[in-house]
Amino acid sequence: LVRDTLAGIHATDADLAAFISVNDDAVAAAEAQDAAGIKADAPLAGIPIGIKDNIVTKGLTTTAASKMLANFTPIFDATVVEKLHAAGAITVGKLNMDEFAMGSSTENSAFHPTKNAWDHSRVPGGSSGGSAAAVAAGEIPVALGSDTGGSIRQPAAFNGIVGMKPTYGRVSRWGLIAFASSLDVIGTLTRTVRDSATVLNVIAGHDDRDATSATEPVPDFTAKIGDSIKGMRIALPEEYLGEGVDPKVTERIQAAATQLRALGATVETVSLPHTKYAVPSYYIIASSEASSNLQRFDGIRYGFRAKDVKNLDDVYVRSRSEGFGPEVKRRIMLGTFSLSAGFYDAYFKKAAQVRTLIAQDFAKVFADYDLVMGPTTPTPAFKLGERVSDPVTMYMNDILTIAVNLAGLPAISVPAGFVDGLPVGLQLIGPQFAEPTIYQAAAAFE
Numbered sequence: 001l002v003r004d005t006l007a008g009i010h011a012t013d014a015d016l017a018a019f020i021s022v023n024d025d026a027v028a029a030a031e032a033q034d035a036a037g038i039k040a041d042a043p044l045a046g047i048p049i050g051i052k053d054n055i056v057t058k059g060l061t062t063t064a065a066s067k068m069l070a071n072f073t074p075i076f077d078a079t080v081v082e083k084l085h086a087a088g089a090i091t092v093g094k095l096n097m098d099e100f101a102m103g104s105s106t107e108n109s110a111f112h113p114t115k116n117a118w119d120h121s122r123v124p125g126g127s128s129g130g131s132a133a134a135v136a137a138g139e140i141p142v143a144l145g146s147d148t149g150g151s152i153r154q155p156a157a158f159n160g161i162v163g164m165k166p167t168y169g170r171v172s173r174w175g176l177i178a179f180a181s182s183l184d185v186i187g188t189l190t191r192t193v194r195d196s197a198t199v200l201n202v203i204a205g206h207d208d209r210d211a212t213s214a215t216e217p218v219p220d221f222t223a224k225i226g227d228s229i230k231g232m233r234i235a236l237p238e239e240y241l242g243e244g245v246d247p248k249v250t251e252r253i254q255a256a257a258t259q260l261r262a263l264g265a266t267v268e269t270v271s272l273p274h275t276k277y278a279v280p281s282y283y284i285i286a287s288s289e290a291s292s293n294l295q296r297f298d299g300i301r302y303g304f305r306a307k308d309v310k311n312l313d314d315v316y317v318r319s320r321s322e323g324f325g326p327e328v329k330r331r332i333m334l335g336t337f338s339l340s341a342g343f344y345d346a347y348f349k350k351a352a353q354v355r356t357l358i359a360q361d362f363a364k365v366f367a368d369y370d371l372v373m374g375p376t377t378p379t380p381a382f383k384l385g386e387r388v389s390d391p392v393t394m395y396m397n398d399i400l401t402i403a404v405n406l407a408g409l410p411a412i413s414v415p416a417g418f419v420d421g422l423p424v425g426l427q428l429i430g431p432q433f434a435e436p437t438i439y440q441a442a443a444a445f446e
């Protein structure tokens with residue numbers, strides 16, 4: 001299986017460009033597992049997986065799609081990778097992404113763009129665009145991604161696959177190259193809902209090495225798959241079908257609501273009134289945290305160092321100027337500004353207050369409903385090159401996914417049909433730790 005998977009990647013990826021690197025030792029790892037005898041408790045024995053390139057892998061280059069880390073080979077595995085390997089999975093390669101996970105199209109990779117699996121003239125979404133395209137194109141059955149503001153769900157929607165962003169803290173972030181630590185979550189990209197739950201079973205759980213890791217017990221995420229959704233109460237926020245959302249996308253979501261009702265659920269319109277503030281508050285909070293997290297890339301400890309530097313300042317300034325791409329620099333500047341003494345109250349503090357209001361909007365709805373539904377993205381995948389030079393248009397694309405991260409909630413994107421021949425996603429959002437209910441509804445819909 002691993003040998004065939006690698007052959008498939010070599011055949012397809014020259015064109016798709018989903019991978020940054022392929023693990024040439026994967027066959028040896030699989031053979032070693034076969035020779036040792038597959039353990040009975042290895043739910044993913046021999047299953048080839050791809051890992052987003054901001055999750056560290058021992059001995060395998062981990063670049064975060066940045067020139068800054070182009071030659072960085074970690075000396076340890078992220079907790080999620082350790083857990084996957086313990087469950088028998090075989091890492092076959094590292095997947096392309098926007099540099100440091102900043103972006104919505106994978107065009108911010110320092111190496112190359114990735115294509116949408118359905119239409120090679122379009123973006124695969126981002127920042128986990130390589131993960132989504134590789135799974136959708138059949139190169140691999142499972143990929144890990146990270147989701148800070150939609151980076152698992154949006155590319156899953158654009159490629160017609162299943163993308164799960166678990167509750168904040170549900171999965172250890174140890175070994176995930178930090179972007180915005182209060183928002184970052186590792187999750188799965190798969191072709192089916194059951195595959196997603198099966199992999200989440202493996203990677204979830206408390207980890208002492210991540211101070212924000214939840215102590216909540218981990219249920220069997222597949223347990224409610226196949227259960228009826230009769231009587232389930234689902235909320236459809238009016239803001240999620242409003243201005244800026246393609247009417248053909250709205251039509252697909254209304255069709256999904258009809259299907260959920262036919263299965264016995266109730267679907268009612270609600271309001272999440274602070275939705276319009278999610279994008280500005282996210283871009284202040286995420287950029288502020290990024291400006292702090294990315295201070296470690298200083299040309300001294302590890303990563304890129306500029307050549308022919310004259311003094312210490314030169315090391316810092318030139319290494320960072322040459323090592324980071326334009327979007328990363330934009331975020332560092334935006335974040336440093338928002339946190340600076342004169343502007344902290346007006347920007348960072350205000351954004352943090354708005355974040356609380358957004359979380360309260362959801363809490364009010366979840367007092368009466370089991371899940372919230374809506375589209376994952378306002379439009380299907382856009383053309384490569386179409387939005388790279390317009391960051392605000394690019395940021396607005398995240399309007400439907402970002403509030404979920406600000407509130408720390410779990411959410412899935414599942415295929416919801418096609419608009420103009422391109423896949424679109426249905427997003428199902430739950431209260432914290434309600435992943436089993438999300439999987440129950442998602443599987444019924446599938």
Ligand code: GLN
Nearest residue numbers: 101102103148149150151
């Ligand atoms: N597109 C968003 C951003 O550019 C989200 C990225 C993510 O979730 N990593 O910040």
